[in-house]
Amino acid sequence: MAKSQSAPTLEDVAKAAGVSTATVSRCLNDPNRVIEATRKRVMAAVDQLGYTPNFAARAMAAKRSLTIGAVIPTMNNAIFARALQAFQDQLAQAGYMLLVGSSAYDPVAEREQIRNLVARGVDGILLVGFEREPETYDYLKRHGVPTVAAWTYSEDGPVPSVGFDNHLAMQSLTEAVLSYGHQRIGFIAGKTEGNDRAKGRVDGVIAALAAAGIPRDQLILREADYDISAGAIHFREMMDAPHPPTVILCGNDVIAAGAMRQASRMGLSVPGDVSITGFDDMELAQIITPALTTVYVPHDEMGQRAARTLLQQIEGAEDVASVKLATKIVFRASLAKPTSVP
Amino acid sequence: MAKSQSAPTLEDVAKAAGVSTATVSRCLNDPNRVIEATRKRVMAAVDQLGYTPNFAARAMAAKRSLTIGAVIPTMNNAIFARALQAFQDQLAQAGYMLLVGSSAYDPVAEREQIRNLVARGVDGILLVGFEREPETYDYLKRHGVPTVAAWTYSEDGPVPSVGFDNHLAMQSLTEAVLSYGHQRIGFIAGKTEGNDRAKGRVDGVIAALAAAGIPRDQLILREADYDISAGAIHFREMMDAPHPPTVILCGNDVIAAGAMRQASRMGLSVPGDVSITGFDDMELAQIITPALTTVYVPHDEMGQRAARTLLQQIEGAEDVASVKLATKIVFRASLAKPTSVP
DNA sequence: TTGTACGCGTTATCAC
């Protein structure tokens, strides 16, 4: 029996093919630098022994790991999962694999994960949003690890970004809502602490109201976790208050779904008694009844472009441009004119 | 300026602390084997230099990478994403990171990913389902890589499993459906090729029908991709046929959501004109209208248990037991008695 | 075109 202990090494292949390890290495990494005859012999040995290179050794010698890291808040949110899948597909094509960490929206955990990824020698890192300690960016720069921030966009961020303007997107949606005639607005936002995307969306709403001359205290603002029940709870509180809003904007589609469910539990009709809007346009938005007016975000494209932006940096490009993705409002049944109010 | 070229190494720390690299290494990996005084000195040097170990080097020397690989069909499906998140959380606690690959339901791609993971020296691998070439299992065994299969369960599979009995779960649901009085059954299953979970579910339905003495040709069976539109299309075809079923079972909740949407587009009431059931009990199931009768699967627990099962193997446990998770039927409004038929 | 030999940063096995 052959020993089934350890995988064959470069040296085993070299011996089998009657060449040096250097030649084998070249065959694998830069085939044209070796003459056809020997190359064939080497290749034969390679797949006869079932040789596969040891990545750790390769990483150490070549100082590249063919691995990309990503730190996202959570994969439980379909939008992160979806973009991450697109990101990963694109990387796989280029021979990279994805090392994932999740922060659970905790800045400290994120920082840890980033250091861990760097220690593991990843060739690049995908982050969500810009907001984090400057030290982290220093750290990344010092270690020469290419980085890209997604779900956000700025031409002059600390690292290139691939995303959209959260402020503008939400401002547009709010303007549209106002044009329907709504005056009392509720907004169940995502938690804004350490979350520039959520912050941008809140600012967008406020800006739209200001532009329309609606007093700031007409806005009922709450921050919620990104889940169904949080949406439901805040919806109930808002609607139970003395002067309930005629429309409730939500920080994302999941919160909106929670609001919608609560509405039906309270016997409120949407959009008859109250309009509801979301953000992201996940599949969910089309499935619930009534269908959700929301902001479409090209998640797949974001993942793909983020991957390409990162690969460009890895390949040595100097000034990689940030990518600004367009969002658009998708009007569906959940938004309508407010009914006359007392 | 300090040189910002490369990260500090063990040797730098050793020099700074006035000890040998061996001592530094011990301080980090097995602190009690070094006296307090020196340990303090070393630790001070460590975080003064901002030292973080190089994983590639560590992997090579220690023959463990503190990395776990996973190959799943796709993260776009919330159920995989969800369990993967739980899996990852559990691993992170033990100091491991997750290297993910996705197969897009393609056996060849999966095989590639597995080899890639092994070449990268992962300490363990998570796979979905049992069905794949025996060679793959040989390969994994030969390389001594602990493996666990999830979303499926068997006491004597090629590797330990953490999951549930797909056959039994679907059989139970079908029995429940039959007990409502349904006779003409439609089943929009997932693609069964290379997918033992989908196959198990189909067999479960067939077994239940057989046990109830319902002729096999009363079952209208279709295979669909796991997405909304596929569910919609097959639903329409089934309902447009001469003798439409009174209930349509679906291979998962997403397909069911598609069916439901199509029903409303066709002006069919659920469950008035036709009942619909799903599988997985994702959040979706409670949000759509009517709420979906489905099979609850403990995805989070599955991810967690899979992680622990894998870690046990890595820690050298000999006969790690497979974990059988319980599913249960969740009755909601989408299932009711069939209305009298002509 | 091909081979030699060193270095990459750790861990682990020895002595001391």
Next chain:
DNA sequence: GTGATAACGCGTACAA
């Protein structure tokens, strides 16, 4: 308790 030092598997100047 601590310090040399030999692996670990590969890439790559440099030499031939």
